[in-house]
Amino acid sequence: xxxxxxxQQLLARxxxxxxxxxxxxxxxLQGLDFAGAAGAACRExxxxxxxxxxxxxxxxxKTFTGVLFARLLEQGRISLxxxxxxxxxxxxxxxxxxxxxxxxxxxxxxxxxxxxxxxxDFATSSEWFAEIAADPGRARRPEEIAAWAxxxxxxxxxxxxxFCYSDTGYVLLGIALETLCTREYWRxxxxxxxxxxxxxxxxxxxxxxxxxxxxxxxIVVDGEYIDALQVHGSLDWAAGGHVSRLRDLVRFxxxxxxxxxxxxPETLDAFLTGELARPGYHYAMGINRKRIRxxxxxxxxxxxxxxxxxxxxxxxxxxxxxxxxxAAHNEFIGExxxxxxxxxxxS
Numbered sequence: 001x002x003x004x005x006x007x008q009q010l011l012a013r014x015x016x017x018x019x020x021x022x023x024x025x026x027x028x029l030q031g032l033d034f035a036g037a038a039g040a041a042c043r044e045x046x047x048x049x050x051x052x053x054x055x056x057x058x059x060x061x062k063t064f065t066g067v068l069f070a071r072l073l074e075q076g077r078i079s080l081x082x083x084x085x086x087x088x089x090x091x092x093x094x095x096x097x098x099x100x101x102x103x104x105x106x107x108x109x110x111x112x113x114x115x116x117x118x119x120x121d122f123a124t125s126s127e128w129f130a131e132i133a134a135d136p137g138r139a140r141r142p143e144e145i146a147a148w149a150x151x152x153x154x155x156x157x158x159x160x161x162x163f164c165y166s167d168t169g170y171v172l173l174g175i176a177l178e179t180l181c182t183r184e185y186w187r188x189x190x191x192x193x194x195x196x197x198x199x200x201x202x203x204x205x206x207x208x209x210x211x212x213x214x215x216x217x218x219i220v221v222d223g224e225y226i227d228a229l230q231v232h233g234s235l236d237w238a239a240g241g242h243v244s245r246l247r248d249l250v251r252f253x254x255x256x257x258x259x260x261x262x263x264x265p266e267t268l269d270a271f272l273t274g275e276l277a278r279p280g281y282h283y284a285m286g287i288n289r290k291r292i293r294x295x296x297x298x299x300x301x302x303x304x305x306x307x308x309x310x311x312x313x314x315x316x317x318x319x320x321x322x323x324x325x326x327a328a329h330n331e332f333i334g335e336x337x338x339x340x341x342x343x344x345x346x347s
Contacts, residue, residue, distance in 0.1 A: 066286020174238025205233025
């Protein structure tokens with residue numbers, strides 16, 4: 001059995017609990033260029049998932065936000081140690097809480113990018129779920145999301161003290177980008193990332209016209225699958241509001257690894273250089289580095305089962321989605337790597 005057939009079998013095995021699975025894998029050193037689908041795009045209608053279906057990439061949008069800041073860093077327009085509040089409207093900056101003995105000015109752009117500003121993750125809180133459930137189809141503006149997050153989020157530490165993954169910081173970073181560049185966040189992504197890489201079917205929900213057919217992501221509660229497509233896509237914005245498809249995400253991973261978004265390799269190195277968040281896991285500018293089954297990867301996961309990672313030693317790009325909120329991303333990625341790569345001798 002060839003590797004393509006083995007990968008397709010893996011997708012079929014992953015359906016149930018996953019409602020539907022998409023995978024693209026580009027590995028030129030292995031002579032492999034695969035795209036596959038299995039399961040349903042919509043459980044209720046029984047529509048089958050196709051490789052050209054679009055899907056919500058959720059927190060993978062943070063990588064786009066990080067790229068925009070890395071470009072500003074390369075242009076000398078910012079320093080990562082700049083006070084973040086200095087790039088925010090006064091009305092937003094005044095709402096930022098800090099622990100006793102510290103002030104808002106202590107929070108830097110680096111802290112926000114590396115998830116070390118002291119915020120909790122409002123997007124996974126039961127209070128936020130209740131807020132969404134009360135009116136799931138309502139669009140929310142970035143300033144409204146930030147205000148809610150800053151008002152309800154418990155602080156987990158002083159600026160720079162510890163890593164705590166938080167969508168709050170990336171919503172603030174999106175607002176800062178719009179202030180710095182006097183351009184809408186969606187336009188910045190399109191002009192500086194999507195257009196140069198010909199990612200013509202990626203868009204920001206709630207801000208751009210849809211560019212393809214969107215598959216349905218699901219929330220699993222007590223074994224019941226709840227269609228989350230009813231939840232308005234604007235809710236996570238610069239922290240996780242984009243929709244994409246396999247082909248575009250492969251183009252992004254290849255373009256980023258080939259340094260097509262920056263003028264120098266040094267900028268790419270700075271973009272990828274982060275801090276140890278936990279053993280074996282580093283977080284940088286909207287992107288993380290880790291090892292799975294002995295293979296070094298950099299990329300990001302998303303809440304709805306989405307993933308994109310690049311293995312530099314093998315020049316391998318992989319991306320896709322499991323389209324539900326309980327997805328075991330790392331286990332699935334590990335199975336993919338084991339199917340197509342020899343075991344790492346150092347693992």
